[in-house]
Amino acid sequence: MxxxxxxxxxxxxxxxxxxxxxxxxSSSTDDSSCSDEEAEDQAFTPGPDSGEEMEEGSDEELxxxxxxxxxxxxxxxxxxxxxxxxxxxxxxxxxxxxxxxxxxxxxxxxxxxxxxxxxxxxxxxxxxxxxxxxxxxxxxxxxxxxxxxxxxxxxxxxxxxQDKLAPLREVWDLWAARLPLAYNPGEDVCVDEQLVGFRGRCNFKQYMPSKPAKYGIKLWVVCDVATSYAWGIIPYLGKTTRDAPAERGQGKRVVLELTEGLSGRTVTTDNFFTSLVLGEELLKKKICLVGTVRRNKPELPPQLLQMKSRAVLSSLFGFTSTATAVSYIPKRRRNVLLLSTKHHQVQIQEGPQQKPTVIIDYNRCKGAVDNLDKLVATYSCRRKTRRWPMSLFCNMLDVSAYNALVLWLSVxxxxxxxxxxxxxxxxxxxxxxxxxxxxxxxxxxxxxxxxxxxxxxxxxxxxxxxxxEQTKKRCHLCRGKRSVHARFCHACGQAVCKEHSTAVCSACSC
Structure with a gap:
C-alpha cells in the first residue's frame, strides 16, 4: 500500500x-505508455441514464x-x-x-x-x-x-x-441533482436542518445539543409536508478558512437556494431562517413564508414583544404591506412570535386554546424534516466507520430508500x-x-x-x-499428480492431460 x-x-x-x-x-498520444489507472481514467465515460433497461421489482424505484x-x-x-x-x-x-x-x-x-x-x-x-x-x-x-x-x-x-466536500463532491452533485426530478411536492414544504451523526475527524463537524446524535454533519433539507419526501439537500461546510469572516444572511441564502423551482408553495421555517427580507424575496418567486421569528428582528412592532400586561391565551397581530406578525402567549412568560406572508386575515380558532390560524398551520407543517430524520434513523444502513464520506453516503442511501418508498406508494x-x-x-x-x-x-x-x-x-x-465457461481442471486419470490441464474428453466430458488423450483428425473421426 x-x-x-x-x-x-x-x-x-x-x-x-x-x-x-x-x-x-489536444493531440493523440501513445496509450501503451500509460499506467493502468491512467488508462482507466481516460477510458471512463459515464453511460446515459435512459439507455439502460429498468429491472423488475422495487429496485427500479431506487x-x-x-x-x-x-x-x-x-x-x-x-x-x-x-x-x-x-x-x-x-x-x-x-x-x-x-x-x-x-x-x-x-x-x-x-x-x-x-x-x-x-x-x-x-x-x-x-x-x-x-x-x-x-x-x-x-x-x-x-x-x-x-x-x-x-x-x-x-x-x-x-x-x-477550496472545497471541503472534495472526497464526496462528484457523487453528491449527481445524487442531489436527481432528487427534485422524480417528485413534485404538494402545497406545503418545510426547510430545516438534519444532523448525520458522526464523531470522527471532520473539519466541518457540528455540535447540536437538541439533536439525538449531538455531534455530526449538518445538512439543510427541504421536504414535502405530506410525505416527508426529501426534495433538496445542501451540506453545511462552515467557513472556507479560519480567517474568513462569518457569513451574514446564511438562513436567507439557504432557503432561497433550496426553494428554487418551488413557485406556488408555502415554505415553513424556524426562527433561524425567518425574516421579513426573506419573505419579500420569496414573494417575488411566488412563494409564501410561514415561520417563527426571533425577538431581535427590527421589523416586529414593539407592542408584540410586551408580555407583562397581557393575559394567557392572548393574541396580537401586526400587519405590513407584505407580511403579518403574530404574538401568542400560550402560558405565562412564554411569547410565541410568528411571521407570515400567507395569512392576511388572521382568525382565532374556536375552543379552549384559542390559537390563531397561523399557529395551527405552522404546527401542522413544522415537523416534516424531523419526521424524515426519525424515519431514516429507524432502519438506517449506516455502519461503524471513521470515514465521514462513508457515513454521509450511507445517509444518502437511507434518504434514497425512503424517497423510493414515497414514489412507489404514489404509484x-x-x-x-x-x-x-x-x-x-x-x-x-x-x-x-x-x-x-x-x-x-x-x-x-x-x-x-x-x-x-x-x-x-x-x-x-x-x-x-x-x-x-469450462475452466482448467485436474486430469482424472493422473494418480497423485497436481498437474492442471484444459483438455476435456468429448465422450465423458472429464478433464484429461496429453498423456491420457489421443489426437484424431477430422477424416478418421468420421
Whole structure:
C-alpha cells in the first residue's frame, strides 16, 4: 500500500494530471505508455441514464437516485483504490456493487447498526442471505475500498477548489441533482436542518445539543409536508478558512437556494431562517413564508414583544404591506412570535386554546424534516466507520430508500394496505433482496453454511445465472499428480492431460 502524499506532492500530481489531460485532448498520444489507472481514467465515460433497461421489482424505484452515472463513478474509484491496497484485488462491477448496497439496506432492516459484521455472517447469529450473497472477507474488502474520488489528489483539489466536500463532491452533485426530478411536492414544504451523526475527524463537524446524535454533519433539507419526501439537500461546510469572516444572511441564502423551482408553495421555517427580507424575496418567486421569528428582528412592532400586561391565551397581530406578525402567549412568560406572508386575515380558532390560524398551520407543517430524520434513523444502513464520506453516503442511501418508498406508494397506494404499520420495513426488505438477487444468481461456489447454500440453490433455480465457461481442471486419470490441464474428453466430458488423450483428425473421426 502506498504512503499518503503530503500537500506539495499531491499538488504536483494534480497539476501533472491536468497537464496530461490537456495534452491528451489536444493531440493523440501513445496509450501503451500509460499506467493502468491512467488508462482507466481516460477510458471512463459515464453511460446515459435512459439507455439502460429498468429491472423488475422495487429496485427500479431506487434507480431514480442510484443511476448508471453514479454507479460508474463509484466503481471507477473503488477499483483504483482496491488495486492500490490489495494485490489479489478483483474488480467490482455494477452487479456486485448493487449487492453491497442491498446488504447494507438489509442490515438496516434488521436494525443491526451496532451489530458486528462477523455476527451478521455467523452460522448461529447471522442471516443466510448475507452468506449467500458474498463472503465476509469480500464484504470487508469492498467497504474498506469504497471511494468516491481519487485519494491521492484529494489534498490538491481542496487547495485549488477550496472545497471541503472534495472526497464526496462528484457523487453528491449527481445524487442531489436527481432528487427534485422524480417528485413534485404538494402545497406545503418545510426547510430545516438534519444532523448525520458522526464523531470522527471532520473539519466541518457540528455540535447540536437538541439533536439525538449531538455531534455530526449538518445538512439543510427541504421536504414535502405530506410525505416527508426529501426534495433538496445542501451540506453545511462552515467557513472556507479560519480567517474568513462569518457569513451574514446564511438562513436567507439557504432557503432561497433550496426553494428554487418551488413557485406556488408555502415554505415553513424556524426562527433561524425567518425574516421579513426573506419573505419579500420569496414573494417575488411566488412563494409564501410561514415561520417563527426571533425577538431581535427590527421589523416586529414593539407592542408584540410586551408580555407583562397581557393575559394567557392572548393574541396580537401586526400587519405590513407584505407580511403579518403574530404574538401568542400560550402560558405565562412564554411569547410565541410568528411571521407570515400567507395569512392576511388572521382568525382565532374556536375552543379552549384559542390559537390563531397561523399557529395551527405552522404546527401542522413544522415537523416534516424531523419526521424524515426519525424515519431514516429507524432502519438506517449506516455502519461503524471513521470515514465521514462513508457515513454521509450511507445517509444518502437511507434518504434514497425512503424517497423510493414515497414514489412507489404514489404509484401503488394500495400496496400492502392491510399491513400499513410495517409496510416500510417490507418495502426495504424487498428492495434489498431484489438488489442482491443478480449477485446470488451468478455465484458459482456454494457457501459452507447449509442454510445459505439451500437459499442460494433455490435462488439460482428461480433466476439462473450466465453460463460459465469450462475452466482448467485436474486430469482424472493422473494418480497423485497436481498437474492442471484444459483438455476435456468429448465422450465423458472429464478433464484429461496429453498423456491420457489421443489426437484424431477430422477424416478418421468420421
Amino acid at each position: 502506498r504512503r499518503r502524499f503530503n500537500v506539495n506532492e499531491a499538488l504536483e500530481v494534480f497539476q501533472q494530471l491536468e497537464e496530461e489531460g490537456e495534452s491528451a485532448s 434507480r431514480f437516485f442510484l443511476t448508471t452515472t453514479i454507479l460508474d463513478v463509484i466503481i471507477k474509484y473503488t477499483n483504483i483504490e482496491g488495486r492500490r491496497k490489495y494485490d489479489d484485488w478483483t474488480d467490482v462491477d455494477r452487479v456486485e456493487l448493487r449487492a453491497l448496497f442491498g446488504l447494507l439496506i438489509l442490515a438496516g432492516v434488521h436494525r443491526s447498526r451496532g451489530e458486528s459484521s462477523a455476527s451478521l455472517w455467523g452460522e448461529e447469529t447471522g442471516r443466510p442471505i448475507f452468506r449467500a450473497t458474498m463472503s465476509l472477507g469480500r464484504f470487508h474488502m469492498l467497504t474498506a475500498t469504497l471511494r468516491f474520488d481519487d485519494r491521492l489528489t484529494r489534498a490538491a483539489r481542496r487547495l485549488v477548489q 401503488e397506494p394500495a400496496w400492502n394496505q392491510q399491513k400499513r404499520s410495517i409496510r416500510r420495513r417490507l418495502f426495504l426488505q424487498e428492495l434489498g433482496t431484489s438488489m442482491v438477487r443478480p449477485a446470488q444468481a451468478r455465484r458459482t461456489r456454494l457457501p459452507r453454511s447449509s442454510s445459505a447454500a439451500a437459499l442460494l440453490e433455490v435462488q439460482q433455480q428461480v433466476e439462473p445465472g450466465p453460463a460459465q
